[in-house]
Amino acid sequence: MSNLTMTRRILAGLVLGLPLTLGAQAQDYPSKDLVHIMPWSAGGGTDTVMRTFMNFAEQQLGVGINTQNITGAQSGIGTLRLMKARPDGYTIGSLTWDSLITVPYYELVPGYSTEELAYLGSVTVHPTALVVSADSPWKTLQEFIDAAKAAPGELSISNVGSGGVWHLPALDFANEAGIEVQHIPYPDGSGPQREALLSGETDAASLSVSAAYPAIEAGQARVLAVMGDERDEAAPDVPTFKELGYDVVWGGFRVIAAPAGIAPEHSQRLQEAFAAVFEMPEFQARAEETGMGAVWMDGEATAAYLETAQERAFALMDNLVEQGLLEK
Known part of the structure; x- marks a missing residue:
């Protein structure tokens, strides 16, 4: 056998063996528990929803998924930790509007770039809602607006951070309705925000229906309206702001990401498992x-x-800054 023939056979064997090697690596992954970075406080809406999702994902992956709450800078600290983690497929994170829009827009965290993220999929997409406690005097959105007009600057609407996903909708709504209200931030998440509403510390809350759901289900809170193009399936009897004459459409999302550089086969394995959930x-x-x-x-x-959400949000935020309704 000539040396040339032998070389060709060796090369052919290597080429044919490569997919088998990659396939074996994919089958072996994951071989240990994953770390799931949660950039919001324990007990909040995002924490609760994503822990629930990860519990089901464990069944699909056959390993544990251990959640770590790393809070601060409107989710920026935890998200930065995710960005800087080894891209070995064993660190993932849950991200929200603030992680991908507020933090980069305001440059809240040095060394922060969404280019350092690899997206694995979405878990929720939902409209913003205006929620009040069950014992509040307002049964409708118009009643809340009328009360705000009667006492300019006295009523308050909470959010989870100035310039964030729930603050901006409240600003836009107040602008559209021609009212002046206080905007109270709770940067540790929707858990403290919800408690402030129920204790009477704030008059209303701008957040998702899912974040308010425990209080709604317990009869402690009610939704006045939602900022979707259509009614929320979780609250089908609640009107949209558009139905009531206010062209205010905002929403949030929860997505899963890994550090950029994750191996394609690991990304594919995770996406398949998450889709199966x-x-x-x-x-x-x-x-x-x-x-x-x-x-x-x-x-x-x-x-x-x-990408589309960020472009739209940045344009709206720039407009609010120009109007003096938002500081950058």
Whole structure:
């Protein structure tokens, strides 16, 4: 056998063996528990929803997913930790509007770049809601507006951070309705925000229906209106702001990401597992019970969705800055 023939056979064997090696690596992954970075406080809406999702994802992956709450800078500290983690497929994180829009817009965290993220999929997409406590005097959005007009600057609406996902909708709403209200931030998340509403510390809260769902289900709070193009499936009897004559459409999302540089086969394995969660009857039942607004998009679709959301949000934020309604 000539040396040339021998070389060709060796090269052919290497080429044919390569997919088998990659396939074996993919089958071996994951071989240990994953770390799930949660950049919001324990007990809040995002923490509760994403812990629930990760519990189901554990069943699909066959390993544990250990959640770590790393808060601060409107989710920027935890998200930066995710960006800087080893891209070995064993660190993932849950991200929200603030992580991908507020923090980069205001440059809240040095060394922060969304280019350092690889998106794995979405879990929820939902409209902003205006929520009041059950014992408040306002039964409708118009009643709240009338009260605000009667006492300019006295009523308060809470959010989870100035310039963030829930603050901006409240600003836009106040501008559209011609009212002056106080905007009170609770940067540790929707858990403290919800408690402030129920204790009477604030008059209303700008947040998602899913974040308010425990209080709504317990009869402690009610939704006056939602900022979607259509009514929220979790609150079908609640009108949209548009129905009531206020052209205010805002919403949030919860997505999963990994550090940029994650191996394609690891990304694919995770996306397949996360997509499979949405096919589980137990998850669908849980999603309906909690009103989490479950919506699945794969990594590519999520990236396109977020690019559009960021462009739209930045334009609206620039407009609010020009009007003097928002500081940058």
